[in-house]
Amino acid sequence: xxxxxxxxxxxxxxxxxxxxxxxxxxxxDFDGNGTKEFAYTKVSxxxxxxxxxxxxxxxxSDKKIKPFIVxxxxxxxxxxLGDLNGDGKDxxxxxxxxCTSCWRAFLAYTLDKTGWKLLVxxxxxxxxxxxxxxxxxxxxxxxxxxxxxxxxxxxxxxxxITTKSVKLK
Numbered sequence: 402x403x404x405x406x407x408x409x410x411x412x413x414x415x416x417x418x419x420x421x422x423x424x425x426x427x428x429x430d431f432d433g434n435g436t437k438e439f440a441y442t443k444v445s446x447x448x449x450x451x452x453x454x455x456x457x458x459x460x461x462s463d464k465k466i467k468p469f470i471v472x473x474x475x476x477x478x479x480x481x482l483g484d485l486n487g488d489g490k491d492x493x494x495x496x497x498x499x500c501t502s503c504w505r506a507f508l509a510y511t512l513d514k515t516g517w518k519l520l521v522x523x524x525x526x527x528x529x530x531x532x533x534x535x536x537x538x539x540x541x542x543x544x545x546x547x548x549x550x551x552x553x554x555x556x557x558x559x560x561x562i563t564t565k566s567v568k569l570k
Contacts, residue, residue, distance in 0.1 A: 429481035429491035431466060431512055438463040440493055444476045451475050451500035459495065469517040471508060475499055482509055485520060485540050485548050486569045492520055494538065503528035504553070507537040520548075521567060527553035530562050541566045 426441045439462040447455035457474035471477065474497035482492040494509045506523035524537040530553045541547035544566055551564045 425479075427479040427481050427493070429483075429493065431461065431491050431493060432463065433488065433490035433512075436463070438466060440479055442476055442479065442495075444474075447475050449500070457495075457497065459493070466512070467516055469510070471495055471497055473497070473499070482538060483540065485509070485538070486511060487546070488513075496526070509538050520569065521550065524550055525552045525554060527560050527562075529553065529560050533562065535562055535564075544568075 426439045428437045428439050430436065431438055431440065441460055441462075443458050443460060445456050445458065446453040451473070454472065455475050456470050456472040457476055458468050458470050459479070460468045474495070477495045477497040480494035480496070482494045484490060485492045488511070490512055492509055492511045494507060496507050497505060499505060504525065504527055507526050508523055509520040510517045511520040521538065526537055530537075530551065535551045537551055539549050541549045547566045547568050549564060550567050551562060554561050554563060
C-alpha cells in the first residue's frame with residue numbers, strides 16, 4: 402500500500418513540475434492564421450554567472466514559425482503583446498534575463514514576410530518601472546497606429562519613468 406501511495410505522489414508531483422514549465426510559455430496567434438501557438442525559450446551557452454554567449458532562442462509550437470535568437474539574454478520572460486500594429490498577428494515581447502543590474506531592454510517583436518523583427522527600438526527599463534507596474538509598451542487607445550512606450554532613463558541624478566506615444570512604421 403505504501404508503494405502505491407508513494408507512486409501516486411511521485412506521479413502527481415511530476416504533473417505539477419510539467420505545469421510549472423508550461424507557465425513559462427506564452428500563447429498567441431503570432432502568425433495570424435487564426436490558431437493559437439505557444440512560444441517558449443531555451444538558453445544556450447550561458448552559466449548561472451552569465452558567462453558565455455548567453456543566447457536565448459524563442460521557439461514556437463507551430464514549427465512553421467521560425468524561431469529567433471535574443472542575445473545576450475539569460476532566458477527571460479515572454480509576453481503576448483496583442484496585435485499592436487493592426488496586421489492581424491500578435492506581437493511577442495521579451496524581458497531578457499541577466500545576472501546583474503536592474504537596467505534591461507524590453508524587446509517587442511513582430512513577424513513579417515521576412516521573419517521576426519523589432520517592432521520598435523529596444524525600450525530601456527529599470528526594475529523601479531516594473532515595481533510600479535508600468536509596462537513598456539501598449540496600444541495607444543487615442544491615436545490609431547501608435548503605441549505608448551514607457552521607459553526608464555537616468556536624468557537629474559535619478560531614475561525617471563517617461564511615457565510617450567510613438568507612431569509605428
